[in-house]
Every structure is written in C-alpha cells, then in structure tokens.
Amino acid sequence: MSDPSAASLVSTPRIEAPTESGSPTNPESAQKQQQPRGLLGDAWLDLRRKPLFWISASFIVLFVVMAAFPSLFTSGDAVNGELSHSLVKPSSDAWFGYDQQGRDVFARTIYGARASIVVALLSTIGTLLIGGAMGMIAGYRGGWVDALLSRIADIFFGLPFVLGSIVILTTFNGSGTDNSEWTIMALVIMSLTVLSWPVVMRLMRSSVLATKEADYIVAARALGAGTGRIIFKHLLPNCLAPLLVYGTIMVGSFIGAEATLSFLGIGLKTPVVSWGIMISEAQNLIRVSPYLLFFPAAFLVAAVLSFVMLGETVREALDPKLR
Template identity: 75%
Template sequence: MSDQSADTPFAAKPTGAGPPADAALLGPVRAEKPRGLLGDAWRDLRRRPLFWVSAILIAGFVLMAAFPSLFTSGDPVNGVVSRNFGTPSSHAWFGYDVQGRDVYARVIYGARASIVVALLSTAGTLLIGGAMGMIAGYLGGWVDALLSRFADVFFGLPFVLGAIVILSTFNGAGASNSEWRIMGLVIMSLVVLIWPVVMRLMRSSVLSTREADYVVAARALGASTGRIVLKHLLPNCLAPLLVYGTILVGSFIGVEATLSFLGIGLKTPVVSWGIMISESQDYIRASPFLLFFPAMFLVTAVLSFVMLGEAIREALDPKLR
C-alpha cells in the first residue's frame, strides 16, 4: 500500500523542517537602532524642500568664498578708468564701477570677507557665550550671579554705539589697513557685543536640564563633573544653540555690511558687499546696477542662513513636526 500523505493537500507538515516560506522571503529581521534627537532631526530635514534649497545656496556661497577663481577670472581690485560705468555686457556681466573695475568679479570676491567674518564671529560667540552659560547654569549660586551681572553690562550697550566705540578706538587714523587686521577687529566687536545673548540661551537650557532624572542618576553614581557636562548636559543643550547659531551667521553677514556701509567696518582694499553698496550710493540714479547686484547677493545669503535656521528649528522641535 503506497503512502498517499504526500499527495494529500491537507497533509500535516513536519515540524522543525525550516522557517516558513514568508519568513524566508522577507529575510532576517533586524532590530532598528534607536535614533537620538539629532538623528530624528536629520531624518526630518531630508524631507523638507526648504532645507535643500537653503543648503544648496549656502554651499554655493561657501564655495564662492573659498575658491572665487572658479567663478571668475577678473581682477576685483584693479580697473581701467576708461571703461568706468560700463553697463552689463557679455564681457562684464554686472558692468563696471566708477574706477572701471569688474563688478561681477568684485561681487564674487566680496563673498569671502562677508562669509569669513560671519562664520568666525558666530564660532567665537557660541564658544564664549556657550561656555559662560554652561558654567553659570551648572554651578549656580554666586558664580551664576557674578557671570549674569557681568553679561548685563554688555547688554546695556547699544549694538551700533558699542561697535562704533570699539572700531573707532582700535581702527583710528594712522592704523594699518591690513585686510586680516580689519577683519579681526570687526570679528572681535561682534563677539564682544553678542556673546551675552548666547550665554543666557545656554544658561536657561542648562537650568532646565541639570535636574533631569538621567543627570541626577549620573551624579548619584559618582560621575565626574566633566563627564556630566560633556556626556549629558552638552548634547541635550545644543539644539537651541544650533538653531540660533545658524540664524546668527546670516545676521552677522548683514551686520558686517551695515558697519562697512557706515564706514566703521571693513575698508578698502578689502572687497565686501557692504563696501560695494557704500561706494555705489552716490551713483544709484546713473548706474543702479552698482547697488543692485551686491545687494541681491547680500539679501540671498542672509535669507539662505535664516531659512536653514528655520528648517532646523522645526526639525528639532517635536511640536512643529
């Protein structure tokens, strides 16, 4: 008698013969590694068109500042007087200024001073203000009171007046017009006047985080102060600083242009958008393109960093997702 169980459609399958067919098709199941705050933010940012538009524009400006020769072969400093006020053409896309210099080349090279000043000023402001805020918020007591009162002194200084005093004092008549010296003075003035804002932002974040359960547990387990600050407080307090720092870069680009326009910031022979706008104000009716092109690049750069900061803020804030 032959065995008919193999031909029977309802025959029981032997146990232990292997994984089910569906499992074999799906493959091995792997547990997804949990993401942190920054991981979730990055996943959300990749889905936002605003982030990619601003990031591409910023990458273009940074590349322009680092390698201006990739965008133009013109001379931004020397010109030919006979071609002054030349209108935009195929030879000079943005025309020529009062001294016969190529406006397009000056706009490209002007990105370097504006971007460098903004990035270094932001880095110095975040480092000094963040360190002061971390110390004041974590230690508290008389240290917090002393640092807070010290910051209040700088809060009482109007920004424009403070910048005029600092830059006029160190960059008066007879001072060297070296490009890096002038840029260093502008960076110093921006850092000195803005760091208290970052300090208060970091201090408030630390005050709201230092009593969290994971910080209290780490302190009870005998973790050192450095480990608590670096492993627990700093990663959880960086979000507001990251957002503010991104917006601050755009703000500093505008501030540098404002100070240069007023004649107390960067000066010739430095090439910057603010200097170009300042030099074009007397010829705005006859040659409006001298003002339009550097102002267009300036506004686009500022808006790019502001848009990036807004996208990061929305990604880091769970309530806005």
C-alpha cells in the same frame, strides 16, 4: 518506486509565517526598523522631506564655495580696473558691468563673498564658544557665580549694537594703529563677538538649568562622575540643539551686520572687497548706474535669507511641537 532516502535529500522551500502586514518575518530587518532614533536622527529624517532645507542648503554651499574658491567663478580682477571701462553697463563681456573706477562688478561681487562669510563664520564661532562657556558655567555652578555672570551679561545687553560697534572700532582702529586688512577684519569680528555673546549665554544657561536636574545627571553624579565628565558627556550634547539653531541664524545676521558696518565706513575698508563696501561705494551713483547697487545687494540678501531659512527649518525639525 521512489526511494525515501532520495526524497529526503530534496530541499523543500521554507515558508515563513507572515506578519500582520503580510510580509515574512525577518529578525534583522525588524530589529533595524524597531531601533529608536535619537533627536538628531529624527531631525534629519524630517529635514530631508522639506524643500526649503535643500534650497537654503544649496545656496549656502554655493556661497561657501564662492568664498573659498572665487577663481572658479570668475577670472576677472576684483581690485584693479581700467578707467576706460568706467561705468560701462552690463554686457556679454562684463555680466554685471564696471564700476566708476573701471573694475569688474561681477568679479568684485564674487570676491566679496569671502570677507563677508569669513567675518560672519568666525564671529559666530567666537560668540558660540564664549557665550556657551559662560552659560554652561553659570547654569551648572549656580549661586553667586550665576548671579555675577548674569549681571555682566545684562551690562552688555544694555549696549546698543551699532553704537557699541562704532565705539569699539573707532577706539581700536584710530589713526596711529595698523590698518591692515587682517587687523580691521579682526576688529570687526571682535566687536560682533563682544556685543553678541550674552544672547548665547542666556540660551545655554536656560538649557543647562532645565537639564542638570534630570535623572541621568543625578545618576551619573551618584555614581561618582566628575564635573568634567558630566558637562562634556551628558550636559553639552543635550544642550547643543538651541545653540545649533541660533548659530545658523546668527551667521546670516552677522553677514548683514558686517555689511552695515562697512556701509557706515567703520568696518572693512578698501582694498578689502566685501558686499557692504560695494553698496557704500554705489550709493552716490544709484541714479546713474543702479546695477552697481543691485547686484551686491541681491547677493547679500540671498546669503542672509539662506542662513536664516536654514536656521528656521532646523529649529522646526528639532522642536517636536512644530512637526
């Protein structure tokens, strides 16, 4: 005869009511599943599914590591060479061969990533800071401030990029000035930033104009929030998406722009090693040694395409209409 008190001590399994999908109800997991994601969360979820994002991001990481730690990829000398190796073709000893002065082309190509990427990144940061600040002020203040800043931007819009760069670099980099490596690099960064900030200013201004009359901005202003809090707490986070996309594409554009200026002889100069300088030095030897032009040009194209493709994928992820 069974003891009812002993039977009461036996634990019976707890059966949960199945949900519509057939799985038992779990409040914690349901809360996590129902928790809404923000714009960046949805964008990241969409980006993870795109192979183009991972390919372009992998190339960008490779180029950044190459620029930061070139000694990990080569032990060759990118500046000094031996004339006995002049125009020696690619081999197992020198994968990319030697240039006219007997310098290792592979080492120069690896070290050339540093100047090109540093100039592009610093120019992009400067352009985003200046253009973003001007666009924020113009869009938020409006009135005569907006009109004045917009007319200043129109003046810079009218300057041809190559011609403006030539004027700036030849004016500040004349004979009698300090022509050190960092000075020339700073001048190139300044020219790229000065001629590119109006585009960022227009993007930020249009985003601020579309956002500043939103209900949460009006409510924050009614609750007594100051200008600084409204700008940095509410406006800026909601206006960064277009700048993030354009900034990524702009890095690739600036890599190409730096190479163009160096090729024309008004940008970086020897002994600085950059892809544009290598292409400029190889143009007269393209029939004799085409590899001198091919390898730096291939790295240049790969770097530019990587940043442009990353920017396009980010733009598609942040734009709900393109998903």
